Amino acid sequence: MDITLSVIKADVGGYVGHSTSHPDVIQSAKESLEHAKQQGTLIDYYVTNCGDDLQLIMTHEQGEDSKQVHKLAWDTFVECTEIAKSLKLHGAGQDLLCDAFSGNIKGLGPGVAEMQITERKAETIIIFMADKTASGAWNLPLYKIFADPFNTIGLVIAPNMHAGFRFEVHDVLEAKRISFNAPEEIYDMLVFLGSPGRYSAKSVYHRATGEIAASASTQRLSLIAGRYVGKDDPVCIVRAQGTFPAVGEILEPFASVNIVKGWMRGSHHGPLMPVSFGQARCTRFDGPPRVIAAGFQLANGKLIGASDLFDDPAFDPARQRANTIADLLRGMGPFEPHRLPLDEMEYTTMPEVNKKLAPRFQPIDE
Numbered sequence: 001m002d003i004t005l006s007v008i009k010a011d012v013g014g015y016v017g018h019s020t021s022h023p024d025v026i027q028s029a030k031e032s033l034e035h036a037k038q039q040g041t042l043i044d045y046y047v048t049n050c051g052d053d054l055q056l057i058m059t060h061e062q063g064e065d066s067k068q069v070h071k072l073a074w075d076t077f078v079e080c081t082e083i084a085k086s087l088k089l090h091g092a093g094q095d096l097l098c099d100a101f102s103g104n105i106k107g108l109g110p111g112v113a114e115m116q117i118t119e120r121k122a123e124t125i126i127i128f129m130a131d132k133t134a135s136g137a138w139n140l141p142l143y144k145i146f147a148d149p150f151n152t153i154g155l156v157i158a159p160n161m162h163a164g165f166r167f168e169v170h171d172v173l174e175a176k177r178i179s180f181n182a183p184e185e186i187y188d189m190l191v192f193l194g195s196p197g198r199y200s201a202k203s204v205y206h207r208a209t210g211e212i213a214a215s216a217s218t219q220r221l222s223l224i225a226g227r228y229v230g231k232d233d234p235v236c237i238v239r240a241q242g243t244f245p246a247v248g249e250i251l252e253p254f255a256s257v258n259i260v261k262g263w264m265r266g267s268h269h270g271p272l273m274p275v276s277f278g279q280a281r282c283t284r285f286d287g288p289p290r291v292i293a294a295g296f297q298l299a300n301g302k303l304i305g306a307s308d309l310f311d312d313p314a315f316d317p318a319r320q321r322a323n324t325i326a327d328l329l330r331g332m333g334p335f336e337p338h339r340l341p342l343d344e345m346e347y348t349t350m351p352e353v354n355k356k357l358a359p360r361f362q363p364i365d366e
């Protein structure tokens with residue numbers, strides 16, 4: 001049975017500030033998707049939030065880029081925005097960058113990760129959702145999961161994974177894509193993946209079968225809007241078990257803390273802290289950046305779950321390490337590398353300050 005899994009997300013208003021989402025907004029999204037399920041548009045759905053981002057997790061039989069499913073997501077976000085406006089939530093509708101839906105939700109603001117699959121006898125799926133970070137945040141974990149034998153022992157000892165995985169990498173500035181075969185092309189691939197502000201891992205495929213293994217949202221809000229409008233706060237779908245890495249191999253990269261862009265005013269580096277659903281509230285300096293992992297088994301498109309996969313004391317040391325890194329970076333205040341380089345900050349006063357002080361700059365006599 002061919003099933004499409006669509007994860008479409010947007011920040012339609014924060015409560016309080018940009019820290020988390022309001023229960024009435026989440027409830028409104030659930031009602032909208034329940035209606036679509038009753039109408040037969042969706043097989044099933046799961047609604048959740050990570051920080052101030054609302055995620056619509058949907059299964060259906062309409063394939064990727066379905067106009068009907070994308071319109072459903074858009075209309076749901078519009079209805080949620082109305083609730084957010086009535087409660088005067090912060091930044092109501094902030095990720096809806098266009099006034100009207102026009103066939104596909106990509107390019108209108110919300111982030112999208114989709115995959116069409118033939119459901120296996122047991123179809124294990126993990127959906128990662130992050131807040132206060134940018135679309136390249138999955139590059140390092142996806143590399144470790146699908147290309148690093150020190151993380152994924154299955155690459156070495158599981159015969160059905162030994163041929164490796166193919167990565168599709170997007171140049172988000174120039175809208176170009178390229179594929180790399182791991183393991184033989186990893187040195188070339190890392191030249192690009194190691195620079196996540198410009199290059200994002202979009203999808204990963206099992207080389208022996210060609211089956212899709214992972215799909216990430218790569219939309220960059222600032223590139224769509226041409227100005228600062230908030231952080232991408234990306235999502236990523238990963239298939240697990242059998243010919244794909246085990247659940248534990250997929251979660252393992254988050255045990256060692258990755259430093260990402262996007263903390264406070266989209267202008268700071270911070271540790272990506274793996275947290276339980278209940279801890280996905282960005283309060284300290286509007287962060288630190290968070291990631292949650294929702295695990296599901298699919299049963300003929302029905303979402304059996306979610307299992308809150310980072311709700312585990314085994315990730316306590318990672319949370320502790322993230323807090324230590326947060327302390328260290330915060331100690332630097334407005335200095336780089338805590339603050340992002342000048343050309344990457346989402347907020348800046350540099351043009352005004354520079355203009356005001358231009359007459360005071362004197363040539364240096366060497």
Ligand code: F6R
Binds near residue numbers: 018231262263265286
């Ligand atoms: C939002 C974010 C926050 C805001 C900050 C200022 O994703 O990262 O840190 O940038 O709270 O928000 P405004 O400008 O809306 O007052």
Ligand code: MG
Binds near residue numbers: 091
């Ligand atoms: Mg927000």
Ligand code: MG
Binds near residue numbers: 051052053231233
């Ligand atoms: Mg957010």
